[in-house]
Amino acid sequence: MLSIPVEMKKISLSMMDEDAQCAALTLARMTILHPVEDTSNEQLLPEFPATPYFDVYQSLASRFTKISDLASEKFTQPDDLTQLVTLEQLQEMDGQLKVLWSLVSVVEEKKRQQHEKMQVTRQLVKSLQKFDALDLDLSRLTRTSRFLNIMVGTVPSANFSRLEKALSLAEFMIRSFYTGEGVQHVVMIGSSQQQTDVHELLKSADFRELVIPEELSGNPAQLRLDLNNQLEESKNEIIKLDKKLSDLLLDISPALQKTNELLILAKPYASLATVLKGHGGLVFMQGWVPADGEQEIKKQLHNNLQFPFHIQLTNPQNKELESVPSLLRHSWIFKPFQSLVSNFGIPNYAEVDPTVLFSFSYILMFGMMFGDIGHGAVIASGSLLLWKRFPSVTIIGVLAGLSSIGFGFVYGSLFGYEHIITPLWMSPMHDPVQVLLLALVWGAFFLLVSNLLAIRNYLVVGLTQQALYSGKGVAGLLFYLAALYSGYQLMANDHFGLFETLCLLIPMAVIMRYQWLQSRAGLFEKTLVVLIEMLEQVISSVSGTLSFLRVAAFSLNHIALAAAVFSIAAMMGPTGHWITILLGNIFIIVLEGAIVAIQCLRLEYYEGFSRFFSGKGKAFEPLKL
Amino acid sequence: MSGFTSAYLSTRLSIFSNRLIDFDFLTKLFDLDLEQILTHIATLTGHHYSLDSKDSSSIENQLANNAFNDFQLLIRPFSGRERRFFFYAIRWFELVNLKVLIRGKFSNTEIYIIRQQLIDLGDFAELPLKKLLDTEDTHEMLRLLETTAYAGIVRQARQVYEEHGNDLFLLDATIDRSFFIHLKQRLQALDNQDITQVSQVMGVLLDRFNLLWLLRYRFSYHLSPAKSYYLLTASGRTLHSANLMRLAKMDSVDEVLSALPESLQKKLSGLNTICEIETALEYSTLAIASKALSKTNLVSRFFAYIILREAETKFLQALIKGKQLKFDDELIRQAVVGFK
Numbered sequence: 001m002l003s004i005p006v007e008m009k010k011i012s013l014s015m016m017d018e019d020a021q022c023a024a025l026t027l028a029r030m031t032i033l034h035p036v037e038d039t040s041n042e043q044l045l046p047e048f049p050a051t052p053y054f055d056v057y058q059s060l061a062s063r064f065t066k067i068s069d070l071a072s073e074k075f076t077q078p079d080d081l082t083q084l085v086t087l088e089q090l091q092e093m094d095g096q097l098k099v100l101w102s103l104v105s106v107v108e109e110k111k112r113q114q115h116e117k118m119q120v121t122r123q124l125v126k127s128l129q130k131f132d133a134l135d136l137d138l139s140r141l142t143r144t145s146r147f148l149n150i151m152v153g154t155v156p157s158a159n160f161s162r163l164e165k166a167l168s169l170a171e172f173m174i175r176s177f178y179t180g181e182g183v184q185h186v187v188m189i190g191s192s193q194q195q196t197d198v199h200e201l202l203k204s205a206d207f208r209e210l211v212i213p214e215e216l217s218g219n220p221a222q223l224r225l226d227l228n229n230q231l232e233e234s235k236n237e238i239i240k241l242d243k244k245l246s247d248l249l250l251d252i253s254p255a256l257q258k259t260n261e262l263l264i265l266a267k268p269y270a271s272l273a274t275v276l277k278g279h280g281g282l283v284f285m286q287g288w289v290p291a292d293g294e295q296e297i298k299k300q301l302h303n304n305l306q307f308p309f310h311i312q313l314t315n316p317q318n319k320e321l322e323s324v325p326s327l328l329r330h331s332w333i334f335k336p337f338q339s340l341v342s343n344f345g346i347p348n349y350a351e352v353d354p355t356v357l358f359s360f361s362y363i364l365m366f367g368m369m370f371g372d373i374g375h376g377a378v379i380a381s382g383s384l385l386l387w388k389r390f391p392s393v394t395i396i397g398v399l400a401g402l403s404s405i406g407f408g409f410v411y412g413s414l415f416g417y418e419h420i421i422t423p424l425w426m427s428p429m430h431d432p433v434q435v436l437l438l439a440l441v442w443g444a445f446f447l448l449v450s451n452l453l454a455i456r457n458y459l460v461v462g463l464t465q466q467a468l469y470s471g472k473g474v475a476g477l478l479f480y481l482a483a484l485y486s487g488y489q490l491m492a493n494d495h496f497g498l499f500e501t502l503c504l505l506i507p508m509a510v511i512m513r514y515q516w517l518q519s520r521a522g523l524f525e526k527t528l529v530v531l532i533e534m535l536e537q538v539i540s541s542v543s544g545t546l547s548f549l550r551v552a553a554f555s556l557n558h559i560a561l562a563a564a565v566f567s568i569a570a571m572m573g574p575t576g577h578w579i580t581i582l583l584g585n586i587f588i589i590v591l592e593g594a595i596v597a598i599q600c601l602r603l604e605y606y607e608g609f610s611r612f613f614s615g616k617g618k619a620f621e622p623l624k625l
Numbered sequence: 626m627s628g629f630t631s632a633y634l635s636t637r638l639s640i641f642s643n644r645l646i647d648f649d650f651l652t653k654l655f656d657l658d659l660e661q662i663l664t665h666i667a668t669l670t671g672h673h674y675s676l677d678s679k680d681s682s683s684i685e686n687q688l689a690n691n692a693f694n695d696f697q698l699l700i701r702p703f704s705g706r707e708r709r710f711f712f713y714a715i716r717w718f719e720l721v722n723l724k725v726l727i728r729g730k731f732s733n734t735e736i737y738i739i740r741q742q743l744i745d746l747g748d749f750a751e752l753p754l755k756k757l758l759d760t761e762d763t764h765e766m767l768r769l770l771e772t773t774a775y776a777g778i779v780r781q782a783r784q785v786y787e788e789h790g791n792d793l794f795l796l797d798a799t800i801d802r803s804f805f806i807h808l809k810q811r812l813q814a815l816d817n818q819d820i821t822q823v824s825q826v827m828g829v830l831l832d833r834f835n836l837l838w839l840l841r842y843r844f845s846y847h848l849s850p851a852k853s854y855y856l857l858t859a860s861g862r863t864l865h866s867a868n869l870m871r872l873a874k875m876d877s878v879d880e881v882l883s884a885l886p887e888s889l890q891k892k893l894s895g896l897n898t899i900c901e902i903e904t905a906l907e908y909s910t911l912a913i914a915s916k917a918l919s920k921t922n923l924v925s926r927f928f929a930y931i932i933l934r935e936a937e938t939k940f941l942q943a944l945i946k947g948k949q950l951k952f953d954d955e956l957i958r959q960a961v962v963g964f965k
Binding site for chain 2: 059062063066098101102105108109112158162163165166167168169170172197198200201203204205206
């Protein structure tokens with residue numbers, strides 16, 4: 001039930017520069033090495049031999065991503081995963097892709113320009129529509145005479161007010177005759193002498209003029225047709241450009257496939273750019289590997305490397321424990337729960353991995369809170385339908401559903417009906433107090449286990465004082481046991497004597513003394529900190545235990561909801577009755593099911609994990625292809 | 626905001642404000658060596674900085690990151706319109722990255738040089754810096770930028786690029802102008818009381834921008850009055866639209882200075898060059914922001930804090946970088962002349 005992350009060993013590998021890429025590729029194929037930077041020998045090994053390779057790799061990868069994002073094609077892995085990629089190969093391909101991207105980029109820019117042109121033309125068409133009803137010679141509106149300059153066009157609404165004031169400085173007048181989507185359709189009039197100044201200003205204000213060719217003056221319909229033709233031309237141009245782009249992408253597809261293969265094979269060595277250090281043809285790297293892979297690593301390196309090398313695998317030292325990555329290995333059934341644990345945090349290398357414990361307690365609590373044979377069966381079978389798209393959801397859903405079915409038999413509940421099946425124990429509604437008490441016992445057990453795990457985690461990393469005297473250590477455990485015992489005595493026997501008082505005060509005194517010694521503040525602040533910490537200890541013990549009352553509350557709530565559905569159904573006719581029962585059950589499964597799932601998670605995270613699990617570990621991230 | 630939250634925020638603001646380094650003290654740091662400067666900063670601000678010999682931008686990023694962490698703490702209690710306003714205000718820092726990118730690409734600067742000048746904004750970052758750095762030319766970068774939250778600003782930058790080529794000063798002005806217009810729009814969405822209080826501080830910022838750029842447009846770039854006025858940003862505290870229109874028509878710096886409203890005229894009397902005017906206005910902005918820190922309105926206090934913290938960060942970045950690169954003390958002093 002309890003496990004710890006996979007045992008790790010530190011690997012130190014020294015080899016000839018010529019073999020570094022082969023070693024990287026070999027280790028990447030094995031997905032066994034979590035590389036780490038070593039800062040201890042910067043003087044001895046000042047070079048980073050993989051950096052030039054990394055730079056070209058980065059440039060090539062970036063160009064490849066940009067182009068392949070436009071291509072819908074899926075690229076395949078190389079057939080031979082042992083092939084080494086030289087720096088020259090990468091550089092050559094990078095050069096090729098640079099040329100290819102410049103071709104693609106030109107087409108993209110032309111497309112952008114066409115889209116912008118279309119947008120402007122559409123606005124001008126709208127402007128023109130406003131003149132349709134007028135019997136007007138349009139050329140008079142856009143004519144520049146000796147003294148007078150008139151212009152019609154559009155300007156972004158955001159710029160209008162400022163432009164109006166600015167134009168007044170140039171003795172120009174502007175009027176808006178129509179407001180479109182984010183643009184004002186305007187007409188301007190002013191002195192021809194100021195034309196140059198105003199022209200510059202209008203460019204800055206993003207003014208788009210409605211240009212009326214001489215031959216179309218006096219004929220708005222013809223002008224609109226002309227603009228529509230321009231729109232059509234732009235659309236055709238975009239289609240042509242799209243076609244050109246897709247032809248281009250088709251032509252370069254083999255080059256992209258080749259690049260994809262090169263990138264896959266080059267990635268491991270490039271990824272080691274900051275890890276590989278060297279001097280005079282010798283390179284060195286460090287990392288963490290699972291201890292059970294030691295022999296295989298040695299064997300593979302012996303088989304693949306050309307020159308002699310030196311490999312050393314050592315157990316992590318105590319001071320290194322925080323930096324060792326955590327590799328969690330679980331069977332397929334626990335994998336989805338591992339993701340939920342990782343949402344909270346990754347266990348430290350020395351910490352207990354709570355995945356299995358979490359899986360059992362989560363499923364158990366879900367069943368306790370949502371015990372119903374019918375609802376459980378719906379959840380389990382519904383989850384099965386998601387198998388292809390969301391396998392993790394299916395596993396959790398099926399297990400939760402089965403747990404729900406199990407507790408459904410215990411409570412004797414089938415789709416909320418309590419008289420069809422004889423309960424193995426009883427329906428929670430028959431004796432709610434007993435159910436609430438059981439929930440408290442479960443909560444106390446849960447918290448005690450959490451406390452024990454916290455003590456174990458402290459001891460493993462050498463924090464003996466904390467394990468013995470802190471609120472989460474042995475003293476905290478004794479305090480909690482004393483609180484449980486005293487509470488029981490008070491409730492059951494109406495007795496709270498000297499023994500109970502001492503049972504509570506002694507661990508409290510130990511915890512407070514420990515806090516006092518740990519605090520580095522002045523006398524007043526120290527006193528305040530110690531008192532508040534102790535108060536927090538008392539409150540969290542009580543509230544943590546009471547928090548588990550929700551396990552009972554939700555099991556009662558489940559029955560109450562079903563009863564509410566039955567009451568409403570009873571008020572309906574035969575058809576309405578069954579529709580209400582159906583909809584009510586769907587409501588219970590979806591809404592209450594989701595709430596119970598979240599509440600279980602909350603109890604695990606806040607009442608369990610926060611007491612023993614730091615979640616500050618580093619995930620094992622192996623070098624891979 | 627509840628009374629409890631206001632009390633919390635007010636306390637936080639007081640604590641952070643007390644950690645701001647006094648500007649008179651800042652100028653004394655010029656005479657110290659790098660280690661001494663870092664020790665002083667640690668003592669005064671509680672933030673410890675470490676030098677990275679391999680990465681000269683490391684300290685700049687540490688300074689900016691500490692500022693962002695503090696902003697994040699202060700922004701948390703706000704919600705809705707205030708939150709949106711502050712998130713936008715803090716984008717001011719990202720504009721530095723935007724300008725570095727645009728300038729760098731327009732002038733074909735090497736990518737590693739551009740990268741060194743960029744600041745890591747952590748959670749506040751909107752720009753996809755890596756993708757932008759990977760762009761091969763200006764057009765590709767602008768296309769990518771148009772897909773970000775800065776699309777509006779970038780469209781105007783494109784216009785300047787197409788109209789004026791690589792005029793970097795004009796580009797900076799265009800970006801700043803657009804930022805202030807949008808910031809003022811967000812300010813208008815706040816409660817009336819907040820608008821009045823924040824406007825006191827923001828107005829000075831806008832006046833500074835408008836006056837400086839009016840002088841530059843008219844007398845350095847020789848633009849027409851109409852275009853000069855159009856390129857200014859939203860109206861500020863003293864210089865309203867009508868003032869600016871009147872000033873835009875004037876023919877010399879002296880004429881503009883003598884036609885300024887009295888309060889501004891007093892501050893700028895005896896100054897001749899645009900550089901001197903810039904220094905005086907910057908100092909005046911910081912003085913007004915410092916005063917706003919002691920007022921009761923939380924929105925206005927936080928806004929003032931952002932301005933002061935940005936100025937402090939900029940100062941320390943310039944000072945430390947100058948010392949790291951072993952520049953002459955006088956040169957460093959000139960680089961941060963706004964704080965003289």
